[in-house]
Amino acid sequence: MAVQANFENIASYLQQFSHDRSIPPLEKWNPDYCGEMDLVIKANGEWWHEGRPIRRQKMVDLFAKILWKEQDDYFLKTPVEKIKIQVEDAPLLISAVDQVEIDGKQYLQMTTQNQDVFVIDAEHPIYMRAFDGEMRPYVKVRYELEALVQRNVFYHLVNYGELYDEPNCTCLKLHSGDAQFTLCM
Known part of the structure; x- marks a missing residue:
């Protein structure tokens, strides 16, 4: 065909x-x-x-x-x-992040540019990985697909987390429900 x-x-x-x-x-x-x-x-x-x-x-x-x-x-x-x-990289992009309350707990809610909406948890972790020599934040969305967290969204994420310094890097600790994620740059 x-x-x-x-x-x-x-x-x-x-x-x-x-x-x-x-x-x-x-x-x-x-x-x-x-x-x-x-x-x-x-x-x-x-x-x-x-x-x-x-x-x-x-x-x-x-x-x-x-x-x-x-x-x-x-x-x-x-x-x-x-x-x-x-x-070329991740097939999806994260276009928005919000904090939502579910059953009395605060979660980070992500939205892709295609309007997929989900919360960060063990099934949808956020992590750093290299692309083209640069460390970038990604989120697992569905079916092993990942989304790149756009730079402007990452700046909003910083407001929901806690920055701290480690030797040779700065880290961002994020909480979403009972899950905790650390992104080191």
Whole structure:
């Protein structure tokens, strides 16, 4: 099947989810591998198809719902096809952080640029890792997918945490519910 046909088939399939914010049950789908698509998620969060940026945020939001990761490879996955794409860094970006109270405990709530909302906990940890020679903060979102915490969001995170110095680095201690996370830079 031609790459353009795959892009159009996936876009058509996703229209049924366009009003629904929930993520489809990707873990239950075992479609055949259909090849690669010229789709790249850039390190800055932009989605490019065939060398051009995808400008329609609704389209990006729909494709983000069917992102899937296996080992170090990324795919768009539907019940009938699995198409490999390229991801330069993390496929998602964290665009907002808030503090919310749940059952009397304070949690850090993250929102991706595609409107995924979740709290930081053992299933969704926040951590530092290197990319392109620089230590950057990331969060595990779903299905082994991670999101880069954007710089402006990280500055807000500092307000919710406690900074302290260690030999050779500065650390940020964060609490979310009963979980504690330490980010050293």
